Amino acid sequence: MKLNELEKEIESGKFGEPRRLALEHQKKVGRFFDAEKLIEVSQVHIMADAEALGYSGIEFLENLSNYDKNEREVWVPTITDPRGADFKAYENIKQSKSFVDMEKRAIKAFKSLGVMMTDTCINYQVFMPPVLREHLAFGDTGSSIYANSVLGARTNFEGGPSALASSLTGRTPMYGLHLEKNRVPNKAFLIKCDPKDFSDWGALGAIIGKQMNSYWDIPIIYGLNIKPTSDELKHFGAAMASFGSTPLFHIDGITPESYLFKNLKIKPEPITKLDLNLFYKNFHPNDDRLDVVVFAAPQLSLDEMRILSEMLDGRKIHPNISLIVCTAPSVKVLCDTNDISQRIENSGGIILEGVCFYNMHAREIGEANGWKRLMSNSAKISNILGGYGYETILSTMEKCVDSACQGKIVR
Amino acid sequence: MNKRIFKGHIGIGDAVQGEALVANDNFSARYDLDRNKGIFSRKSHKLFNQSYVNKILVLNVAKGGVASAWMLKSMIDINIAPKALLLNFANPIIAQGAAYANLTLIDRFKVDITSVIQSGYILKLIPENGCIEVLNDKSK
Numbered sequence: 001m002k003l004n005e006l007e008k009e010i011e012s013g014k015f016g017e018p019r020r021l022a023l024e025h026q027k028k029v030g031r032f033f034d035a036e037k038l039i040e041v042s043q044v045h046i047m048a049d050a051e052a053l054g055y056s057g058i059e060f061l062e063n064l065s066n067y068d069k070n071e072r073e074v075w076v077p078t079i080t081d082p083r084g085a086d087f088k089a090y091e092n093i094k095q096s097k098s099f100v101d102m103e104k105r106a107i108k109a110f111k112s113l114g115v116m117m118t119d120t121c122i123n124y125q126v127f128m129p130p131v132l133r134e135h136l137a138f139g140d141t142g143s144s145i146y147a148n149s150v151l152g153a154r155t156n157f158e159g160g161p162s163a164l165a166s167s168l169t170g171r172t173p174m175y176g177l178h179l180e181k182n183r184v185p186n187k188a189f190l191i192k193c194d195p196k197d198f199s200d201w202g203a204l205g206a207i208i209g210k211q212m213n214s215y216w217d218i219p220i221i222y223g224l225n226i227k228p229t230s231d232e233l234k235h236f237g238a239a240m241a242s243f244g245s246t247p248l249f250h251i252d253g254i255t256p257e258s259y260l261f262k263n264l265k266i267k268p269e270p271i272t273k274l275d276l277n278l279f280y281k282n283f284h285p286n287d288d289r290l291d292v293v294v295f296a297a298p299q300l301s302l303d304e305m306r307i308l309s310e311m312l313d314g315r316k317i318h319p320n321i322s323l324i325v326c327t328a329p330s331v332k333v334l335c336d337t338n339d340i341s342q343r344i345e346n347s348g349g350i351i352l353e354g355v356c357f358y359n360m361h362a363r364e365i366g367e368a369n370g371w372k373r374l375m376s377n378s379a380k381i382s383n384i385l386g387g388y389g390y391e392t393i394l395s396t397m398e399k400c401v402d403s404a405c406q407g408k409i410v411r
Numbered sequence: 412m413n414k415r416i417f418k419g420h421i422g423i424g425d426a427v428q429g430e431a432l433v434a435n436d437n438f439s440a441r442y443d444l445d446r447n448k449g450i451f452s453r454k455s456h457k458l459f460n461q462s463y464v465n466k467i468l469v470l471n472v473a474k475g476g477v478a479s480a481w482m483l484k485s486m487i488d489i490n491i492a493p494k495a496l497l498l499n500f501a502n503p504i505i506a507q508g509a510a511y512a513n514l515t516l517i518d519r520f521k522v523d524i525t526s527v528i529q530s531g532y533i534l535k536l537i538p539e540n541g542c543i544e545v546l547n548d549k550s551k
Contacts, residue, residue, distance in 0.1 A: 025510055029503070029506055049478075052481040053481050054489070055485065055488070056484050056487075057484065140477060157477055157502060157503050157504050159480020159503070159508055161480055161508070162507040383475075386454065387439075387441070387442045387445075
C-alpha cells in the first residue's frame with residue numbers, strides 16, 4: 001500500500017505509538033484486500049460494547065488511554081454504537097453488575113481518547129447524517145448499509161479495532177465499497193408484494209440477504225410500488241446486512257445511485273407474498289408460549305417510539321411477559337418530553353437507552369430471567385439471538401404488542 | 412502420497428499447523444458461537460454443538476455483525492479459540508479481527524475450499540503466500 005508523506009510520518013511514530021499501531025493494523029488489512037492506498041474519512045462510528053470487547057479489548061483501550069493526550073486523541077469526529085448496559089435500568093432486567101463495571105471501564109477509556117459517547121446504531125437518523133460520496137469508517141452493519149445505500153456514502157463494515165484505527169489516523173484502507181467498481185450490482189430482485197409493516201421490510205431484506213453469496217455481492221431491487229420511509233429502509237438494510245453480510249443495496253428510483261445502473265442486464269429474481277409468508281414460518285413455533293417481547297436492532301427512532309407508545313396506551317403488559325424497548329439516548333430525551341416514555345412505562349414496558357438487546361450479554365440475561373421465547377418485529381434480532389439460546393418469533397409490531405398484553409403468542 | 416496444496420489469496424497471521432473442522436456453512440463469532448463453552452451454538456448451523464477450540468475452521472463465507480472483530484482476540488486471550496480460519500470469502504470484519512488478534516486467516520481459493528478439505532485433515536497454513544498443504548488425511 002502506497003503511503004503519502006503524512007502517513008509515512010505516522011508510520012515512523014512521529015505522532016505517537018497509538019497512531020503508529022493503528023497504521024500498522026491498517027496496512028495488514030489493506031494488504032489482505034489489495035488496497036493501493038489509504039483514503040481520508042470524515043467521521044467514524046465505532047462498535048465496542050463490553051461483551052464484544054471482552055477483558056482483552058477493554059485492557060487494549062485502557063492501554064491506549066495511558067498515552068499523552070496529543071498521541072491518543074482521535075483526529076476525526078468519532079461516535080459510538082450502542083453500549084452493553086444501561087446504567088439506569090440494568091437491575092430491571094437482572095443484568096450482572098460485573099458487566100456494568102466492564103462498560104464503565106470501556107467508557108472511561110473511550111472518553112480519554114476523545115470519543116463522543118452517542119451509544120446509538122441509528123446515528124444516521126440523529127447525528128451528522130452522511131452525504132453522497134462522503135468517505136466514512138462506520139462500525140455497525142446496519143449503519144454501514146444505510147449510509148452506503150440510502151445516503152450514497154462510502155464505507156466498509158469497520159469492526160471496532162479498524163474503526164478505532166481510522167479515528168486515530170483519519171483514514172482507512174481504500175478497498176471494497178470505497179471503490180466505484182465494487183458498488184455495481186450483480187444480483188437483481190423484483191418485489192411482487194407490498195411490505196406493510198417494519199417486520200415485512202426486515203423479512204424482505206433478510207430474503208435478499210440470504211441469497212447473497214458474500215460481502216462482494218450487491219443487489220438491485222425493482223418493483224417497489226411504495227416509497228419507503230427512513231425507518232422502513234432501516235429495517236430492510238439491517239436485516240439484509242445481518243442475514244447476508246451485505247454492505248450495499250440499490251432500489252430502482254429510490255436510492256441515490258440507482259440511476260447509474262439503468263442499462264444492467266441482470267434477470268431479476270421475483271420475491272412474492274408466498275416467499276414472505278414462508279420466511280415468517282421459520283420464526284413461528286407450534287405452541288403459543290412466550291417470555292419476552294423486544295423492540296430493538298436497530299434502536300427505535302422517535303417515530304417508532306411514538307407508534308409503539310400509541311399501541312400500548314391504556315393497556316397493561318401481561319404479568320408473565322417482559323416488554324423491552326431499546327432506543328438512542330438522544331431519542332429517549334425527546335420521548336420523555338413528548339409523553340411517549342410515560343405511555344410505554346405506564347403499560348409496564350421497560351425502556352433501555354443507549355443499548356441494544358443482543359449486545360448486552362443476551363445469553364446471561366436470558367438465563368437470569370428465564371427467557372427462552374422471544375418475540376420481535378426485527379428480522380435482524382430474530383436472526384442473531386438464535387445463537388444465544390433463544391427461540392425467536394418474528395411478527396408485526398401490532399401482534400408483538402397484542403402478544404405482550406395477552407401473555408401468549410398472538411398470530 | 413502426492414502433496415495436496417491449495418492456493419488462496421495472501422492471508423493474515425502466522426504459519427500454523429492443525430486439524431480441520433469443515434462445513435459448507437458460514438461464520439460469525441456473535442451469531443454462531445457459545446464463546447464460553449467453545450462450541451457452535453446456533454441450532455441451524457451444520458457444526459451445532461461441535462467444539463471449535465484449537466481447530467482450523469474451514470467454512471464458506473463470513474456473515475453477520477461487526478462484533479467478530481473484537482471477539483476473535485478475546486477468544487484467543489481466554490484460550491477458547493479456533494487455531495485458524497479458512498473461508499471461501501472473508502468479509503472486512505473477519506479480516507480486521509484476524510489482523511487485530513493475529514489469527515491466521517486465508518480466503519479466496521480457486522476451488523470451494525469446503526468441498527476439498529474434510530474434517531480431520533491435518534493442515535499446514537502459510538498465510539504469507541496463501542498456501543494450504545494437506546499433511547495427512549486423519550479421517551482415513
